[in-house]
């Protein structure tokens with residue numbers, strides 16, 4: 196493979212080209228971007244006045260190769276806000292460079308997006324988190340990033356953000372508070388709680404020893420995505436909200452004969468899609484875009 200900085204330089208030239216191409220193809224100028232996790236692509240179906248594009252038609256976009264990730268970029272209106280929704284995201288384990296995995300985030304920034312909503316399917320390590328629950332992400336542990344597998348490695352593009360961006364508070368507290376309030380009002384408070392998400396490289400699921408290690412480290416849910424997108428979004432100043440749909444209990448006991456598979460992950464996505472859709476839709480409706488008004492809105 197080309198050295199990492201070469202990959203970054205090739206992405207560097209592509210961001211604006213892709214943003215310009217998309218802005219020539221749709222009149223929508225999105226304020227909110229939504230990245231749909233495994234089995235959560237239905238979030239895009241709620242958008243009105245849609246313009247949608249196959250990833251394969253978008254210059255510079257990688258291709259989705261995972262079942263449950265359609266590979267379409269959908270622009271439209273949701274509760275008065277212009278949104279862009281990724282039906283299908285990119286994962287490091289597919290073989291994409293981290294620049295390509297996070298490529299859409301900077302394109303969205305160049306198109307004027309101010310808030311990023313990331314969703315994913317994750318396995319639960321916390322005893323109180325059951326399959327079908329929704330975890331509002333309070334913070335993440337980016338394991339690949341801790342060993343240098345980071346989309347910001349290579350020459351820093353000062354146009355987007357600083358060389359050394361802070362990550363404390365990268366999951367906006369205001370949005371998290373409103374999400375918890377919405378859960379109560381929707382009558383699903385019992386399904387929704389905050390927690391810490393850990394990203395591992397994948398594509399294998401955890402061994403029991405790995406599950407026990409992650410649990411000991413205080414991780415509540417584990418997946419194979421999201422953290423790189425959030426790092427890049429925070430670097431370029433986007434406000435971030437994240438949620439994990441808990442699709443399985445990670446096996447932590449050598450006595451437990453259960454094992455996890457992707458089909459089961461997608462099944463929970465189908466089961467909970469309506470609730471996730473309601474929560475995200477209501478959150479978007481309460482967002483004040485580029486406005487200092489703080490009354491009941493974020």
Ligand SMILES: O=P(O)(O)O[C@H]1O[C@H](CO)[C@@H](O)[C@H]1O
Nearest residue numbers: 232233315316419420457460
């Ligand atoms: O994180 P998302 O894209 O939701 O997908 C999660 O589900 C898949 C495994 O079933 C992995 O890709 C994991 O990351």
Ligand SMILES: Nc1nc2[nH]cnc2c(=O)[nH]1
Nearest residue numbers: 316317318417418419460
């Ligand atoms: N790493 C990981 N990713 C997941 N995505 C959905 N469930 C899981 C899981 O148990 N582990």
